[in-house]
Amino acid sequence: MKRLPKLLLGLVVLVAVLAVAYRAVNKAPSADLPANEQLLQVLADGGCASCHSANPELPFYASLPVARSMIAKHVADGYAVFDIAPIMEALRNGTAPDEVSLAKVERSIADGSMPMMEYYLVHWGSSITEAKETAVMAAVKDLRATFYPNELAAAEFANEPVRPLPDKVAYDEQKAALGNLLYHDTRISADGTVSCATCHGLPTGGVDNLQYSEGIGGQFGGVNAPTVYNAYFNFAQFWDGRAADLAEQAAGPPLNPVEMGDQTFDDIVARLSEDKDFVSAFIAVYPEGLSEATITNAIAEFEKTLVTPNSAFDRYLKGDKEAMNAEQVEGYELFKEYNCATCHAGVNMGGLTYELMGQRANYFEDREFTQKSGLTDGDNGRWAQTGVERDRYRFKTPTLRNVALTWPYYHDGSVATLDEAVSMMAKYQVGRTMKDAEVAKVVNYLNALTGEYNGKILTNTNVQKN
Ligand code: HEC
Numbered sequence: 001m002k003r004l005p006k007l008l009l010g011l012v013v014l015v016a017v018l019a020v021a022y023r024a025v026n027k028a029p030s031a032d033l034p035a036n037e038q039l040l041q042v043l044a045d046g047g048c049a050s051c052h053s054a055n056p057e058l059p060f061y062a063s064l065p066v067a068r069s070m071i072a073k074h075v076a077d078g079y080a081v082f083d084i085a086p087i088m089e090a091l092r093n094g095t096a097p098d099e100v101s102l103a104k105v106e107r108s109i110a111d112g113s114m115p116m117m118e119y120y121l122v123h124w125g126s127s128i129t130e131a132k133e134t135a136v137m138a139a140v141k142d143l144r145a146t147f148y149p150n151e152l153a154a155a156e157f158a159n160e161p162v163r164p165l166p167d168k169v170a171y172d173e174q175k176a177a178l179g180n181l182l183y184h185d186t187r188i189s190a191d192g193t194v195s196c197a198t199c200h201g202l203p204t205g206g207v208d209n210l211q212y213s214e215g216i217g218g219q220f221g222g223v224n225a226p227t228v229y230n231a232y233f234n235f236a237q238f239w240d241g242r243a244a245d246l247a248e249q250a251a252g253p254p255l256n257p258v259e260m261g262d263q264t265f266d267d268i269v270a271r272l273s274e275d276k277d278f279v280s281a282f283i284a285v286y287p288e289g290l291s292e293a294t295i296t297n298a299i300a301e302f303e304k305t306l307v308t309p310n311s312a313f314d315r316y317l318k319g320d321k322e323a324m325n326a327e328q329v330e331g332y333e334l335f336k337e338y339n340c341a342t343c344h345a346g347v348n349m350g351g352l353t354y355e356l357m358g359q360r361a362n363y364f365e366d367r368e369f370t371q372k373s374g375l376t377d378g379d380n381g382r383w384a385q386t387g388v389e390r391d392r393y394r395f396k397t398p399t400l401r402n403v404a405l406t407w408p409y410y411h412d413g414s415v416a417t418l419d420e421a422v423s424m425m426a427k428y429q430v431g432r433t434m435k436d437a438e439v440a441k442v443v444n445y446l447n448a449l450t451g452e453y454n455g456k457i458l459t460n461t462n463v464q465k466n
């Protein structure tokens, strides 16, 4: 009978010792360290790279029979959704971490979802204490202020994952004027029927509102046309990122057999050269004359003018509290709460990373089931460029700027409405079910992302059916 209190006392002492030991092992980084080193330390102690990198240092228990398959699954699932190596490398070197990784780390620590419990129960130093969470939030804020200064936003919104678009980006007016002509010139296509504007109409949200675009001879491509508005801000062009910038991108459609169908740029130059007025105007700006390099340079220069500032949301971020209505403000809060702002981050709300489509549920399997459409070449995404298996079904995250005008949605153009696109994102990318009322608020908010072009709010002359 006397043994029970003794046992209890022993337990209490044990717990106290463990608690002290735990605190000693699980230290928050010193506040004296610079932000990058503090964040790096929490990520390193958190063992994040064990599950979120290509060559994980597996924990010791990974070789135990039962643990082995569980760990293998965590590593496979973890690395599929997030590669943490680039941000850790940047933090180590003191260079700019990408905005998406910053937002992802911030969210996963703030919502307490990472590291996984199975991990920190065994790795004592890895769980996130309140002190560590505070350090991470401060470090992310500090790194944003250093590498992505947000001068346009009101002070209270300076640390948001999304930043307002600038009013304009610097461009050469004469080159842009020529680029504007070329952009609308059907002589760029082999049979003189198709211009850039055919598929990226400026009065139609910078898109054609078709599932697949129609090129010369009534031929159709295999992926949906993204908008040209704000494309300048994308870190690469095309769904699979095969063009590094706008000039490289502009060299693609002319030689694409189902888009503009030219054999070579020389054919285009020959056709344009028949127009003596155009040639002399062109040579006045580009003394070297018409060539693939100068034509694509002029078009890219024009595309720098396709910035759409002053959306209701941007005015709100800049401090105009009345710019968005209450539903839209709630929609933006939900947008962040549902992790949407981790991938759709930065000034363009996307265009910064390649992300796996269907990271929380199998999008392609479900599409095949509901729409009876099998896999296409376009579904391979980034894999088509790298051949790396991890890149299969991974797409450049599209911008959400002016998204209300750019139906239908997704790389396959298979989703007709914004409501569906939003609730499917919650299911396939976030792994949560969004209630109809929440979807409505988020869509309402996304409507506030329509900006101005040439001082006028963008509209779409096409009418959305359904
Ligand atoms: C034991 C393996 C493991 C460890 C350790 C781990 N993660 Fe994860 N992580 C996962 C898995 C599995 C998922 C996906 C499923 C889930 O969220 O449960 C995930 C999801 C995430 C996501 C969500 C990505 C997205 O876009 O949805 C982020 C961000 C993340 N982890 C960050 C971290 C950070 C930061 C750490 C370290 C503090 C960490 N993880 C430690 C396994 C791990």
Ligand code: HEC
Pocket: 183, 194, 195, 196, 197, 198, 199, 200, 213, 214, 215, 216, 221, 223, 224, 225, 226, 227, 228, 231, 234, 236, 237, 238, 239, 240, 246, 249, 250, 251, 253, 254, 258, 259, 260, 299
């Ligand atoms: C026949 C229709 C068609 C024509 C003509 C066309 N495009 Fe596209 N454009 C598309 C499609 C479809 C894509 C997506 C292709 C992909 O990602 O593989 C695209 C992608 C783009 C992108 C990348 C946007 C992003 O977010 O990745 C830009 C920029 C662009 N086009 C500009 C142009 C310019 C400039 C021209 C004229 C030189 C042009 N397009 C001609 C259909 C067209």
Ligand code: HEC
Pocket: 335, 338, 339, 340, 341, 342, 343, 344, 354, 355, 356, 357, 359, 395, 396, 397, 398, 399, 400, 403, 406, 408, 409, 410, 411, 412, 418, 421, 422, 425, 426, 429, 430, 442
């Ligand atoms: C893990 C990264 C990630 C997260 C989280 C995410 N998205 Fe996306 N989003 C993408 C990618 C990638 C696509 C393109 C998918 C495709 O084309 O197959 C996309 C496409 C979209 C589109 C269609 C845009 C277009 O022009 O086709 C909308 C709208 C959208 N997302 C909204 C949201 C909302 C709302 C949330 C939160 C519920 C969210 N996203 C969460 C990566 C993400």
